[in-house]
Amino acid sequence: MSSPSIQIALKTEHSIKDRLYWNFLNLLPVLVGSIAIARDSLKWVAVYIVIALLFFLIVKLRFICAHCLYYIRSKGCVKCIMLPGVPKIFKDRPDPHKSFEKVIILLGALPVFLFPVYWLVRDSLLLGAYIVAWALLFLTVQRYGCIKCINFECPVKRVPAEMRNDFKNKSNLSDNFDISADQFRVSGSNRCTSLKIKHEFKDFLYWNFVTLILLFSAGLAIGIYSTGWTFAYIFLVIFHFNILEQRFFCTHCPYYARDGKKLRCMMNWAWPKHFRPRPYPPGKFDLVITTLGFIAVILFPIPWLLKELFLLGSYSVSILIFLLTIWKYECSHCIYFGCPFNRVPVEVRKEFQEKR
Incomplete structure (x- = not known):
């Protein structure tokens, strides 16, 4: 491979x-x-x-x-x-x-x-x-x-x-x-x-650095006004990425089924796998739940960010960079063909699956 x-x-x-x-x-x-x-x-x-x-x-x-x-x-x-x-x-x-x-x-x-x-x-x-x-x-x-x-x-x-x-x-x-x-x-x-068959630890470091920029901007904006809501935001982020997304989105991903009982993903490294793999594309219900979770994570800090325009700008730009970079350099090489954002050409997917 x-x-x-x-x-x-x-x-x-x-x-x-x-x-x-x-x-x-x-x-x-x-x-x-x-x-x-x-x-x-x-x-x-x-x-x-x-x-x-x-x-x-x-x-x-x-x-x-x-x-x-x-x-x-x-x-x-x-x-x-x-x-x-x-x-x-x-x-x-x-x-x-x-x-x-x-x-x-x-x-x-x-x-x-x-x-x-x-x-x-x-x-x-x-x-x-x-x-x-x-x-x-x-x-x-x-x-x-x-x-x-x-x-x-x-x-x-x-x-x-x-x-x-x-x-x-x-x-x-x-x-x-x-x-x-x-x-x-x-x-x-x-x-x-080329298709990326497995992720490396340096992938995890890079993408978590990018992710932490936007999470830090949001957390700082909330923290300026309320410690309690900051903890609520942290809980929401952990719950979404470690529970909700893992159950309804990650379990359908080929990367999830690899490497034993812990994740080796560019977004999650060494996290325990709470759910069994589901080796088939995610259904509409799975995608709806995952999407609603993402929307909640993205929109939750907006009321506080609107009070801190510099942090709002940092938050917006970091989200844009995250989406542009992952779409441009990762989605076109990813073997999670069930993801709605996958950009691998159809003929490449077929050839890859025939060689598996």
Whole structure:
């Protein structure tokens, strides 16, 4: 069977959805920093924006992007996941980064990170949001971007050496390139889809970090006004995810039936299995109960969040990031075909089930 991790196709082309998603994540920390500065001076916000633009459009383009295969393959304008449509003002440099260039990159990046700190330290919530936004960007790009990136000269690349060599030998392919023997080809295209057969502990760590951002925002908003309702919210979250969801949704999932008496899921790790597996798709009643539970968890903190607009914004954005990321990078590889959000193509499901 295929590897438990989603180390699949190398990404030779980026779609509009890729660019929208990654630029959204990239803009979040800059936006938080700008909000902190704007409370004191709009002029310094303009300075910060100029610093960010100089880094991304000059320093990054010259000292990082010029070495990148996406940049080298682009004609006229950059066809990149982060800087789409930007003119290629620097010549291609298909050679490794020199030490001098790495120093320039570091010196150029530091002002973007550090410039807003003077204003952020005055507001602990904004400072926390700033740190979390950068952490979320780096963790997500390292987890889902670097593993499929053909910028082999990047110092944080994660593509194995054998994959890089094979790709270079077959670099005439125009679509997503794949070398795994355990892939399922999508009919009518050159694309291959891998399925995640099991989750790893690092999956659990990443997704619980993302989940805790929104739960913390909600819990903090409630806690400002009522300790009792905070405990009620904590109870609701535990009851939903550990009892209600496990009984009506998780028991139908192939991941649930694996690994003995404890869960090994990207959302729940080492939790006891309270219910027996049900190896058939969830019914309408199961989905209704699960949906009502989710709605209760999401809507419960709204009355308190409406009183704390910053936390409401953090809560809303974190939910959006959670949904976009799981839909984009997990649902298309998940073997829980009974889930209404599963995005694995029908022909891939059939081929996978025939090989089981």
